[in-house]
Amino acid sequence: MTLYEQLVDDLENLIRTGVLRPGDRMPSVRNLTRSRSVSPGTVLKAYGILEDRGLIEARPRSGYYVARPASATLLEPQVDAPYDRSAPVRVNELVFDLLTSAMDREVVPLGSAFPSPDLYPFKRLFSALAAAARQFEPWHTMVGLAPGNYELRRLIARRYLEVGCAIGAEEIVITSGAMEALNICLQAVTRPGDVVAVESPTFSPVLQAIEVAGLRVLGIPTDPVQGLDLQALEQALVRHPVKACLFMPNFQNPLGSLMPDEAKQALVELLTRHQVPLIEDDVYAELYFDEDRPKPAKAFDTEGIVMHCSSFTKSLAPGFRVGWVAPGRHAEEIRRRKLINSLSASIPAQLAIIEYLERGGYERHLRRLRQALKTQRNRMLRAIDRYFPAQCRVTRPAGGYFLWIELPIEVDALTVHREAMAQGISVSPGPMFSAQGGFRHYLRLNFGQPWTDEVDAAMQTLGAIIARLALDADSATR
Amino acid sequence: MTLYEQLVDDLENLIRTGVLRPGDRMPSVRNLTRSRSVSPGTVLKAYGILEDRGLIEARPRSGYYVARPASATLLEPQVDAPYDRSAPVRVNELVFDLLTSAMDREVVPLGSAFPSPDLYPFKRLFSALAAAARQFEPWHTMVGLAPGNYELRRLIARRYLEVGCAIGAEEIVITSGAMEALNICLQAVTRPGDVVAVESPTFSPVLQAIEVAGLRVLGIPTDPVQGLDLQALEQALVRHPVKACLFMPNFQNPLGSLMPDEAKQALVELLTRHQVPLIEDDVYAELYFDEDRPKPAKAFDTEGIVMHCSSFTKSLAPGFRVGWVAPGRHAEEIRRRKLINSLSASIPAQLAIIEYLERGGYERHLRRLRQALKTQRNRMLRAIDRYFPAQCRVTRPAGGYFLWIELPIEVDALTVHREAMAQGISVSPGPMFSAQGGFRHYLRLNFGQPWTDEVDAAMQTLGAIIARLALDADSATR
Numbered sequence: 001m002t003l004y005e006q007l008v009d010d011l012e013n014l015i016r017t018g019v020l021r022p023g024d025r026m027p028s029v030r031n032l033t034r035s036r037s038v039s040p041g042t043v044l045k046a047y048g049i050l051e052d053r054g055l056i057e058a059r060p061r062s063g064y065y066v067a068r069p070a071s072a073t074l075l076e077p078q079v080d081a082p083y084d085r086s087a088p089v090r091v092n093e094l095v096f097d098l099l100t101s102a103m104d105r106e107v108v109p110l111g112s113a114f115p116s117p118d119l120y121p122f123k124r125l126f127s128a129l130a131a132a133a134r135q136f137e138p139w140h141t142m143v144g145l146a147p148g149n150y151e152l153r154r155l156i157a158r159r160y161l162e163v164g165c166a167i168g169a170e171e172i173v174i175t176s177g178a179m180e181a182l183n184i185c186l187q188a189v190t191r192p193g194d195v196v197a198v199e200s201p202t203f204s205p206v207l208q209a210i211e212v213a214g215l216r217v218l219g220i221p222t223d224p225v226q227g228l229d230l231q232a233l234e235q236a237l238v239r240h241p242v243k244a245c246l247f248m249p250n251f252q253n254p255l256g257s258l259m260p261d262e263a264k265q266a267l268v269e270l271l272t273r274h275q276v277p278l279i280e281d282d283v284y285a286e287l288y289f290d291e292d293r294p295k296p297a298k299a300f301d302t303e304g305i306v307m308h309c310s311s312f313t314k315s316l317a318p319g320f321r322v323g324w325v326a327p328g329r330h331a332e333e334i335r336r337r338k339l340i341n342s343l344s345a346s347i348p349a350q351l352a353i354i355e356y357l358e359r360g361g362y363e364r365h366l367r368r369l370r371q372a373l374k375t376q377r378n379r380m381l382r383a384i385d386r387y388f389p390a391q392c393r394v395t396r397p398a399g400g401y402f403l404w405i406e407l408p409i410e411v412d413a414l415t416v417h418r419e420a421m422a423q424g425i426s427v428s429p430g431p432m433f434s435a436q437g438g439f440r441h442y443l444r445l446n447f448g449q450p451w452t453d454e455v456d457a458a459m460q461t462l463g464a465i466i467a468r469l470a471l472d473a474d475s476a477t478r
Numbered sequence: 479m480t481l482y483e484q485l486v487d488d489l490e491n492l493i494r495t496g497v498l499r500p501g502d503r504m505p506s507v508r509n510l511t512r513s514r515s516v517s518p519g520t521v522l523k524a525y526g527i528l529e530d531r532g533l534i535e536a537r538p539r540s541g542y543y544v545a546r547p548a549s550a551t552l553l554e555p556q557v558d559a560p561y562d563r564s565a566p567v568r569v570n571e572l573v574f575d576l577l578t579s580a581m582d583r584e585v586v587p588l589g590s591a592f593p594s595p596d597l598y599p600f601k602r603l604f605s606a607l608a609a610a611a612r613q614f615e616p617w618h619t620m621v622g623l624a625p626g627n628y629e630l631r632r633l634i635a636r637r638y639l640e641v642g643c644a645i646g647a648e649e650i651v652i653t654s655g656a657m658e659a660l661n662i663c664l665q666a667v668t669r670p671g672d673v674v675a676v677e678s679p680t681f682s683p684v685l686q687a688i689e690v691a692g693l694r695v696l697g698i699p700t701d702p703v704q705g706l707d708l709q710a711l712e713q714a715l716v717r718h719p720v721k722a723c724l725f726m727p728n729f730q731n732p733l734g735s736l737m738p739d740e741a742k743q744a745l746v747e748l749l750t751r752h753q754v755p756l757i758e759d760d761v762y763a764e765l766y767f768d769e770d771r772p773k774p775a776k777a778f779d780t781e782g783i784v785m786h787c788s789s790f791t792k793s794l795a796p797g798f799r800v801g802w803v804a805p806g807r808h809a810e811e812i813r814r815r816k817l818i819n820s821l822s823a824s825i826p827a828q829l830a831i832i833e834y835l836e837r838g839g840y841e842r843h844l845r846r847l848r849q850a851l852k853t854q855r856n857r858m859l860r861a862i863d864r865y866f867p868a869q870c871r872v873t874r875p876a877g878g879y880f881l882w883i884e885l886p887i888e889v890d891a892l893t894v895h896r897e898a899m900a901q902g903i904s905v906s907p908g909p910m911f912s913a914q915g916g917f918r919h920y921l922r923l924n925f926g927q928p929w930t931d932e933v934d935a936a937m938q939t940l941g942a943i944i945a946r947l948a949l950d951a952d953s954a955t956r
Binding site: 114122208318319347 | 577592598604608611614619620621622623654657658661669670683799814818819820821822824827
């Protein structure tokens with residue numbers, strides 16, 4: 001351990017064991033420099049890391065203080081009343097408004113579905129692309145046709161091995177991002193009118209894809225920490241003719257929940273017994289904040305019922321539109337659907353990613369990205385703690401870039417959305433994530449933007465809006 | 479006019495007016511050099527052009543001869559018995575076999591759906607991409623989200639102007655190739671179970687897209703020269719609940735037919751009266767061999783019922799997967815469908831094409847491409863004339879890269895396909911282009927490959943296979 005790592009460790013222990021308590025002033029830099037016989041730079045570096053971890057906070061002209069830990073004051077949101085009847089879906093206007101606002105640089109994009117593109121290594125990607133272009137032969141356009149460039153599929157298969165999945169390159173089909181993968185998986189295992197089970201809440205493009213395919217949706221209650229309620233799923237499988245499940249066991253959108261490995265295994269066993277295919281959306285798995293990449297449900301699949309969908313969009317190359325699916329026993333059908341849907345993924349994008357992966361540096365980039373997102377999560381949790389009314393509850397996800405916030409029950413998230421937009425701030429109101437307009441007092445906030453004064457101010461504004469709406473409702477009912 | 483152009487003109491006139499007849503020996507190079515007071519190079523250049531046009535042919539060690547014009551001996555194929563009841567579609571295994579064989583470099587790809595990638599300016603495209611990458615900002619990934627990069631949409635709108643279509647950049651939605659555009663258009667204007675009218679024959683991915691969407695297909699008889707039979711379409715509109723039409727007025731695949739402008743206008747008027755949307759697949763329009771780019775049906779659309787789909791795949795950048803749709807009155811709906819289907823087209827590909835178009839050189843490339851395809855058409859027509867049994871009929875398309883061949887009625891195209899594949903040659907048998915397995919004695923051949931001895935030999939082999947099958951059938955019935 002280096003000197004500053006040792007210092008971080010010691011101070012963190014003091015905080016965790018309560019020797020230093022929330023609100024306490026931390027030792028001054030000069031003090032520590034002398035007592036530990038280290039340079040001031042070492043102390044400042046250690047304090048920076050503790051700050052990133054949300055353990056301490058700097059107060060201007062006053063020094064460092066132990067932060068109030070977010071988890072102590074911010075309770076986890078409850079499971080909202082689930083809907084257990086399958087229903088046709090209605091496309092939500094809101095989603096398109098929010099996507100449009102994501103393209104407006106003037107809006108603080110707390111409602112965005114995307115992390116900041118500044119977090120991604122475009123310089124290295126384009127330099128990899130230039131190198132690939134020098135070796136390009138026109139014939140590569142044929143080789144890149146569905147199921148996709150073999151070398152890329154081989155590299156993806158190699159990464160699967162590292163999380164305990166033995167998937168052959170032959171099984172993998174390259175798609176135009178994970179969204180296309182989800183769509184063709186849905187098409188492959190359902191017919192119009194069929195029932196598809198999803199987590200409740202779930203992200204709106206999935207609800208819309210289900211609507212577009214003429215399917216009916218069944219929401220399964222999902223815990224903000226542990227994920228899918230397996231008992232509720234089991235009952236649903238008995239009571240409804242569920243033809244497919246579409247779940248996100250790792251860092252679910254919008255909840256950020258992470259199913260424990262045993263629950264994933266139980267899920268796959270349950271679905272195998274019922275012979276219901278699982279479309280697994282695993283696009284956030286690389287964005288974990290703890291020790292190891294969480295396993296996909298696919299790792300527990302012995303009979304090929306899991307269609308594992310992912311992409312490089314969130315982890316490496318936004319906008320390149322290179323995703324894939326490992327479709328298990330449905331491989332042949334998926335290859336065909338991909339051809340019919342859009343022939344192949346874009347060749348320059350495939351070549352750029354192959355060259356990038358072969359050059360190395362992906363792991364280094366991922367470490368930086370995870371650290372950045374974790375820091376931003378902590379900053380946003382602290383901002384909520386500071387600016388939002390005390391009745392608000394919030395998740396503390398171990399990965400991804402979304403917080404799920406339960407507002408005071410009398411506050412309408414759609415009103416929050418409207419008032420925030422009027423002040424140049426987007427948020428994602430809960431009803432976006434429900435086929436039936438539920439989750440009316442919930443918000444999803446995006447912490448994928450580097451923390452700036454502007455974001456901090458937006459959080460303060462948002463907190464004030466929520467507080468005022470709660471107060472208004474309070475006086476109206478009196 | 480330059481000297482060689484004058485010479486080409488004069489000789490062409492002599493042939494067309496019958497002064498020089500099929501089989502006649504052309505004047506020797508030495509002779510013309512003297513009589514016209516030009517250099518031997520000028521004569522050879524003129525002879526090269528006449529050869530490309532299919533008017534003369536070189537015989538080794540013997541000089542140039544007037545070619546037998548293909549149109550005199552090769553009759554146009556007839557319209558096959560159409561199917562006028564709508565029917566559910568059955569996906570054709572064959573199509574996937576052929577797509578797989580297109581990726582096998584050892585196979586002579588006469589059955590391929592793609593022209594040779596060697597005909598495209600990849601060097602310049604990648605150099606444009608490198609320049610675009612130098613100006614890249616991460617924010618561009620947001621700007622490229624559906625409906626797509628505005629600059630690209632503006633450049634596409636400008637090209638529309640040149641063919642008499644006033645389409646605003648705002649109307650255009652960028653897609654992952656034209657195939658995705660066709661799919662989302664179908665989704666936008668139909669519900670499962672609806673009837674969609676297509677040309678008969680039509681290319682198989684369209685039939686499969688219709689099947690995947692749970693729709694029923696109605697084949698409208700289509701003439702190999704003039705295209706769609708409007709009377710038959712009118713009857714169909716009266717007798718069937720047609721919800722959408724998907725047609726290719728320009729260089730239809732597989733026929734190569736070209737609807738006259740008046741017919742296109744009548745088509746749009748007819749569909750406007752019936753309020754049936756037209757999904758226009760116009761991907762081959764830039765590959766014309768005569769004076770001007772043929773107009774799209776969209777040019778005659780006054781009420782926004784035409785959804786015009788095209789792409790850069792056939793004209794500029796195979797494998798980049800950049801297409802678009804100008805969806806008329808369905809613009810809003812298409813924008814949404816595109817977002818749900820795959821979010822955006824690949825950003826590097828969009829940027830490369832913008833930079834390429836802005837640098838100029840597209841027209842020069844297109845002229846070269848058209849000339850190459852025209853030359854290859856003529857070569858293949860001559861090869862058919864020389865190697866195929868006399869009963870074969872063939873189209874002489876004015877654009878695209880497909881020939882449609884009617885075999886002797888007793889020859890089964892599926893048998894031809896099997897026997898040709900055994901010799902390393904792919905062909906596209908007629909039943910691929912029919913929802914009901916019709917067109918059993920038709921073939922589609924691809925003349926998109928530069929003419930080589932290998933292609934010539936493949937045509938000779940193919941001719942021999944067809945001749946033998948015709949003979950076998952003949953003796954079997956005796």
